[in-house]
Amino acid sequence: MVLMNSQPPKLAILCGRGALPERLAHFCVNEGRDYLILAFEGQADKEFISKHPHAWSSVGQIQQCLEILKDHQVGELVFAGKFNRPSWAEIKPDRLGAQWMAKLVGKVFGDDSLLRGLIKLIEENSQIKVLSPESIIGHDLLAPRGVLGKVNPDESYFQDIIHGRKVAQTLGIVDVGQSVIVQQGLVIAVEAIEGTDNLIERSIPLLKKGPKGILVKMVKPQQDTRVDRPTIGLKTVEQSLKAGLGGIVMEAEGVILMQANDSIKLADREGLFLLGVTDDEEIS
Amino acid sequence: MVLMNSQPPKLAILCGRGALPERLAHFCVNEGRDYLILAFEGQADKEFISKHPHAWSSVGQIQQCLEILKDHQVGELVFAGKFNRPSWAEIKPDRLGAQWMAKLVGKVFGDDSLLRGLIKLIEENSQIKVLSPESIIGHDLLAPRGVLGKVNPDESYFQDIIHGRKVAQTLGIVDVGQSVIVQQGLVIAVEAIEGTDNLIERSIPLLKKGPKGILVKMVKPQQDTRVDRPTIGLKTVEQSLKAGLGGIVMEAEGVILMQANDSIKLADREGLFLLGVTDDEEIS
Incomplete structure (x- = not known):
């Protein structure tokens, strides 16, 4: 009993x-x-x-x-x-x-x-x-801090990571989107309600030659994470590769990482970095 | 001499x-x-x-x-x-x-x-x-304050105007875009580098039935307006009508209004409002 x-x-x-x-x-x-x-x-x-x-x-x-x-x-x-x-x-x-x-x-x-x-x-x-x-x-549903898998973001990405995080957070304050795509110092595309897959898709013609772009996904500051956590999964990795992105940055302990094993395996094989960052840590 | x-x-x-x-x-x-x-x-x-x-x-x-x-x-x-x-x-x-x-x-x-x-x-x-x-x-190149033409935005638009202005200004702080599309309290699309025409185009499948959406275009706070003023013209009006938007809000004395006569004429004929707002005035 x-x-x-x-x-x-x-x-x-x-x-x-x-x-x-x-x-x-x-x-x-x-x-x-x-x-x-x-x-x-x-x-x-x-x-x-x-x-x-x-x-x-x-x-x-x-x-x-x-x-x-x-x-x-x-x-x-x-x-x-x-x-x-x-x-x-x-x-x-x-x-x-x-x-x-x-x-x-x-x-x-x-x-x-x-x-x-x-x-x-x-x-x-x-x-x-x-x-x-x-x-x-269980808490391992959320993206951990640091590099996931074997691919490390090289230094050339740091400024874009920092800038993307800042823009995504600023957007979050006014309750708009959670994701941005940044390349060579410039915000290429900002998510509103179209969803991350569509965001990546529509960024393809906007991306330039040279150093690759990245996807940055953060939690909105006021977001009720019980019901509306941003999510990344295998499809996000596939889409990012299709768009020629160099990596995915997600808020550590904030973004849900689905199909983690398959996502990391594919990212490793194709040379895409997966990075969990907190909302204020130094990136270096 | x-x-x-x-x-x-x-x-x-x-x-x-x-x-x-x-x-x-x-x-x-x-x-x-x-x-x-x-x-x-x-x-x-x-x-x-x-x-x-x-x-x-x-x-x-x-x-x-x-x-x-x-x-x-x-x-x-x-x-x-x-x-x-x-x-x-x-x-x-x-x-x-x-x-x-x-x-x-x-x-x-x-x-x-x-x-x-x-x-x-x-x-x-x-x-x-x-x-x-x-x-x-001459200064009449810039959008004036208030309603241009004959179509007045009715009260149902006020919240979207206020919200859109706030979001566009917040985006401007991080040097992203100048335009947003808002409908029924929700930010439908945010401009990064795709340009306003593409912003409107891609918002079409995202817009819902019911009260119409609006386009809001503001100047970035740190923008050097000598070289990079946001611009609205006849094509913006045409695109907005095609997307079924109800109006265009632009920063008064901030946004360049090209082809003003033709733009206002078309907006009047099709029932689209054109509104110049300052960055802090009360909207009512």
């Missing part, structure tokens, strides 16, 4: 796109932990979801979501993957959804304040605890 | 792309002012240049440029139009060009510090005065 009580509560995975929801689901399967995938119309990969215990809802149906979670006796909740931000017109709110939207209307906000409002609403209207993915899977 | 002496010195127009070099050339023709277009390989429109007194040089050939200007007895100089930033590899420097590059190597810089270094070098090595386009053509 003691063992039974020490079981963690049932986990709901609020499921967006990308590899993280799957990793969390497999973690639950491996640990024998009860879980439920809560998926939203137009947001999640149907094939993956069909293989796991799941329920569907719509964005804005917050009351309905909380009822589903209550019915399934969910005790903890994690946001996982990337969510498309719907327009106001696409949101079909129920009572709680309308309450959430009413608080937002007329306010200046980015993705971050939108999600913080949602968490507050969940916590005020249920007993469910909102957790970060790394508090479930 | 007195009248002869009161003639302004010969003006060199350092010629990039866009409508501004042509406007300056026509201004000189109309005023009977001596002028010379200094064009750079791969930077300027050959057809336009062929119709005016001109000379060619290459980026990095600063000494050669100064000699051309001296040979033509140029006394004043204006940067006009948009210049493509070449990669280090493409610059073929002469002695002064190398000196300019040597000062820049290893520095973190954007377009702005690059141009400031160039002006300093010109002023240190010649008697030529670098002027702003509006000090030649």
